[in-house]
Amino acid sequence: MAKKKAQAEAGEDLSAWFEQSRPKLRKMIIRNFRCIGSKPVFIDLDDIVVLVGPNNVGKSSILKAYEMVMNHGSKKCLLTDSDFPNGCVHTIDLPQIELHTIVNGDSSPALRWVEKIEGQAIVRERWTWHSVNTEPKRQGYDVQKQAWDEQVPWGAPGVAQSKRPQPHMVEAFAHPQDLEKQVLDLLNAIIKDRIKNVQSLPDTEDELSDYARLLRQITVLRKKILDDSMSEIQTIESDLSSAISEIFPGYVVKFDPRAEDDIENDLSLFKSSSKLLMGPGQGYQGAIDKQGSGARRTLLWSALRLIVQNGAGKKTDTGRPHVLLLDEPELCLHPNAVREACRVLYDLPRQGNWQVMLTTHSPAFIDLSRNNTTIVRVERSVQGDIFGTTVFRPEKAQLDDDDRERLKLLNLFDPHVAEFFFGGHTIIVEGDTEYTAFKYIISKAPERYRNIHIVRARGKATIISLCKILNHFGNGYSVLHDTDFPILENGNKNPAWAHNASILAVVNESPMQNVRHLSSMPNFEAAYFGQEKINGGKPYNAFMRLQEDPRVFQLIEKLLSTVLNEEIELPYGCIRWGSLEELLEVVTPLQQAGAGRKE
Template sequence: MTKHNIPRPRLSKLVISNFRCIGPKPVVIDLDEIVVLVGPNNSGKSSILRAYEVVMCDGSKNGELNLDDFPNGKIESHALPKIELHTVVYDHSPGEKWIDETSGEKVVRELWTWANIGKAKRQGFNVTTGEWDDSVPWGAANVANSRRPQPHKVDAFSDPEVQSKEIIKLLTSIINDRVKSFINPKIDQEEQSEFVKLLEQVKTIQKSIISESQDEINKAQDGISELIKEVFPGYKVVFDSRPEDDIEKSISLFKAGSKLLMGPEEGFQSTIDRQGSGARRTLLWAALRYISESSSKNDRPHVLLLDEPELCLHPNAVREACRVLYDLPKTNKWQVMVTTHSPSFIDVSRDNTTIIRVERNAEGEIEGTTVYRPNKIMLNDDDKVRLKLLNICDPYVTEFFFGGHTIVVEGDTEYTAFKHVISQYPDQFKDVHIIRARGKATIISLIKILNHFGSRYSILHDSDYPTLSNGNKNGAWTTNENIRNAVYCHEDPTKVRLIASIRNFENAFLGEEVSKEKPYNALVNLMEKPNSLKQIRDLLEALVNHAARIPHGFIEWDVLEDLEKSLNNRTELNHFS
């Protein structure tokens, strides 16, 4: 494999401790093409974004800490900020002693520790000694950074001027990439771009200046070498000017004060920092969409660190922003990490997304729990299609990622009935999420995701009939067993309560078949009949509290024969043939 065909190093893990609101218990973040951080306010999500940016900017001002970045704003020797980064590499350029292959991949570990405000001490993990070493992989910070993505961080509530500068930086870096990608040594001089011709002129001038200055350079080398020999006999100093290395860095395509203007085509256009928050955010998404839909031959990757992307966006723009966000890594040049409070920015049908819930535990410590990784859930193609359609129909379907007790129901009628009960008894059913699958088979796909959490949840589905009216087998009846089998894949199936509505929810609840306007009829019944309201309230309580009694018309089941027996009893009771 040639040098140009070797994949870029891939960031795989971030470990953070004693940084801002994150305490001594390390928070471990598994990195993917897209990482979505969810959780309550003030739980450390923005701190994780900042930690990511810090290590990506090692050696620059953005890689330095101030006092506010230390726990409780104090510098204490037993609680120094530490950030550890794991990088997967595909060659041996870091050096053999830094590469750990025990996982099956080539992993390089680096550690940054701040003993005071300002710059960190960077170390590499030496796999030969099994200890942290003061020498480091790839050497100097600027060399190591060239192997990593270039960070672009947009905070939720940045000063407008700061936010506009970041957008301009993002755009100018991409335009620079585009222009510099035009360099092609195989093209004749006459056909080269003006930029390439300018580079050649600068190269010639620099070589000429170095040649004219060589005598002075030699005198300086010899003088310093004589002084060095007094301490290190036989040593000499050589100044290697390298006038032809990184020649493109000698040219800036944009003035330092470059501005980006926005406004009506025929009207007044003002700078980005004078636009409203919504306009700045919309411009950001437009820039990202342009980047995701275009390509460059330049191989420097990027990482987008975005805090609460849903802020200030018109509802119509939210779905478009989500699409752009998830399409960005398709160029193979971007990683994305976002914090969000919006279920709309979670798409479980994608293969490249890790979702991490950040929250405080009972002791007040911040924890980062990876609640979703597609490669561990093993969704099949049908699952992905169902989840994609469900996400389109109901952008809030992924509320369960944000905590609370999750109840999956089959259709709109159950969803409407339970939402009405929750509105009447908000204190009793606080933090209860009702997820409508909008189809029986989709319940199985949702169960696979919920099982990955390892937490408690409940399922309510229609039992349906074993056979159709024409005597053929009913596929919906077979799905019952598939739902039960999916529940058994939970690491502890006792955490799941599986309840069936005998025949269907409308029949169990209303005692009759309803063919149209089912949610409306259920809602009217609840509002007009106190006994109906009590029945559905008791059912919801049974779904939340797994020890609570289940009302008549519904059954907690485990064996298909028991479900069929309850169905037959219900049929006889209702005088159905």
């Protein structure tokens, strides 16, 4: 009795605790699926998950695995030969996908399935495929037994499916007709979310059989839903046409649902033959699959923007959440559309029940200023194993509001600032002059400086924010910034001087050994170009000096080498220091001697 009472009390405490959780997917573990082998790939999930890494390492396979488990109970959950490792079914290396879902009191199963992991209420499920074209075996993790069980947390697949996000997969090189269907699915999701409280008609035909009356009511109900939807369809047509016309002036979009009277098993609102038409408002409007790649992708982004602008994804008490699975969003996008596309993706989860997972080779789709983004680097080891490493999670990077604001501004100036997530060694510099000088040196010997990424922070405070990210990133990096002087020419304290100590502190927090921290005295221009300041455009004039003066070129080349390698002697004007007191002892005589001051 005492044991049962203790379990009941523990259950009550757990129930009160997980009622505060926000339901969403948190982690996925993949084994033996396509190019992913027996060593599991761990993917942390968030509102936004960005998968980065080289080509052919399994990023698209991760998206597909996500789609498979979200579609359990449908034909989309069946595997083909190509989905098994090496195209063969081996009983000891069966495809398996495990999913961790955060639950709360409104959407959770019995407490036997709920455990506390990293302060969150988690339900664990896994799917194992034993053969081609057959349903996977689904199991739940019983916390009380501490073992996988033949029973499952939410019972039948249809019940479980309603608790997990509805997947919307958009493949990188999908057939035009497939991409059209993907856009239609998104639009249907918008319309279905908007149509609520549709009532069925009363039964007035007693002479019909129960079955016949049911079919008749469903047919009438579908027509009523379609009629009720027409105003929303027309609004969507107008909004899409307005968005499309920004890229293709004069073009309009027409949505033809083509509803018919026959009954489909899934009771879809619209026939599968629904078409999207696009073209000039006063000309021929052809099917989307007849349009160019740029037009089709633009329509996709217009549909996503529509969800964001109109709040179609806002969660209702009965609405099923959504997850957008997007492979290489940068494809076929006009440069002007890239930033808008990034904004749409990051705003989508703000609707309340959308999550996004995307693969990309473009740093423009990584926004470090957001606090809901996880970045996962997918790689292949020298032994051929695929593995995923979470390289950035906002809560672990410990960025504050000032950090995010600085990074937001930096993203505006340099959309490629996040390139360091894609590999290589990162060098953080303070300003444009040193950025230009180092880039010029690298351009003269690209093979020697391969995989070197230069980031210009445009200020000492932003250097601190970037170092926090790189510390969490777990990779080596180098920092070069100006020492400045502690006192300004007018006798006031220099606010830039105080940042020196903060930079040193955050660099010392790095868990990596290959971190290099150097400073130019008192600034880059004075230290290596021998003048107090470079008048006019500093980067351009530095570029001209490097071209015209071999001595200056050799000096900057040596500086770049020593920034990368601590075994190389420091050039004159560069210092490595371990405390603010040590730095002060060096720069004070320099200022008293009347050396150049940073403007």
